[in-house]
Amino acid sequence: MRSDLAAALLHNPDILFLDEPTIGVDVLAKERFRTFMRQLNRERQVTVLLTTHDMSDIEKVCDRMMIIDHGRIIYDGLVAGMKEQLAPHRTLVVDFVEEVGDVWVEKAEVVGHNGRQVRFRFDRRQTSASQLIAELAARYPIKDISVEEPEIEAIVRRIYQGTAVAENISQNQR
Numbered sequence: 514m515r516s517d518l519a520a521a522l523l524h525n526p527d528i529l530f531l532d533e534p535t536i537g538v539d540v541l542a543k544e545r546f547r548t549f550m551r552q553l554n555r556e557r558q559v560t561v562l563l564t565t566h567d568m569s570d571i572e573k574v575c576d577r578m579m580i581i582d583h584g585r586i587i588y589d590g591l592v593a594g595m596k597e598q599l600a601p602h603r604t605l606v607v608d609f610v611e612e613v614g615d616v617w618v619e620k621a622e623v624v625g626h627n628g629r630q631v632r633f634r635f636d637r638r639q640t641s642a643s644q645l646i647a648e649l650a651a652r653y654p655i656k657d658i659s660v661e662e663p664e665i666e667a668i669v670r671r672i673y674q675g676t677a678v679a680e681n682i683s684q685n686q687r
């Protein structure tokens with residue numbers, strides 16, 4: 514893999530085509546590769562066309578992505594934009610200092626309650642995690658907080674299960 518990449522870069526290409534470049538590569542080599550691709554793009558302005566099934570490669574290397582199904586482009590846009598448009602819900606996980614009863618916060622719904630830990634689902638287009646945290650912290654003592662983002666793999670799976678939604682987004686972005 515390294516020698517193929519070195520040979521591809523010998524002539525300072527404007528575009529670099531890579532097909533499944535991290536398949537069968539160990540974790541450390543994957544991270545080095547991803548860092549190198551970002552650096553190559555940023556410093557040398559090389560466009561990297563990456564075909565892969567590894568969603569982590571996409572998230573860590575690419576700003577823009579295209580999803581093609583049976584020869585049709587069903588999504589063409591920013592990786593972050595896909596999350597915002599197709600998976601706007603995030604999960605705020607709050608560990609309270611003590612067990613809380615019925616806890617409520619505006620613009621979020623409780624999707625899990627287990628003793629001192631409560632999971633809130635919210636729409637990033639309507640409110641922010643910091644707003645919810647501020648509202649909760651004003652009423653309850655909080656021990657720890659985390660925010661869970663939707664996984665890109667789950668979003669892509671949903672696109673393939675219902676391509677009409679993705680087609681509408683793709684057409685709006687052209």
